[in-house]
Amino acid sequence: MEEKxxxxxxxxxxxxxxxxSEILTSIANLYQLLAKGEDYIKDDIxxxxSNIMLLSFLLGKRMGIDYEDISSNLKDKVKLNILExxxxxxxxxxxxxxMEFLRTK
Incomplete structure (x- = not known):
């Protein structure tokens, strides 16, 4: 049991x-894409x-943080930045x- x-x-x-590693790769790819300055890259961006967001939620989950807690913390950060x-x-x-988007979804 200990081995498992x-x-x-x-x-x-x-x-x-x-x-x-996947998060860093996605961030690097985003920087590369933006550096190219090409038109019509909206879908790629x-x-x-969205991949960075997905991976961030999964990373939080693997580190013992519930999705709801991450979402709640995000809303708190948005509120705080509005107030400040x-x-x-x-x-x-x-x-x-x-904030309106987060409330309706």
Missing amino acids: KEMDIIKNLRTIEWLK EDLI GHKIEKWYGDLSEL
């Missing part, structure tokens, strides 16, 4: 390392950003728009 527990811990650690007058909010209202 050790194997599960090792498997989880390897999965965490793999997810971290959406794919990379983040520049993105002042300039574009993006945080209020994001």
Whole structure:
């Protein structure tokens, strides 16, 4: 039984390392894509950003954090940045728009 527990811990650690690597790869690919400055890359950008979000949720789960807790923390961060007058909010209202989106989904 002890050996199975050790194997599960090792498997989880390897999965965490793999997810971290995948996140970094996706971020690097996003930087490369943006550096090219090509037109009509919206689909590729959406794919990379959604992949980073997916991998981040999975990484949190592997580290013992529930999806609901991650989502709740995200909402708290958005609220705090609205209250603190983040520049993105002042300039574009993006945080209020994001908060509305998070409330309705």
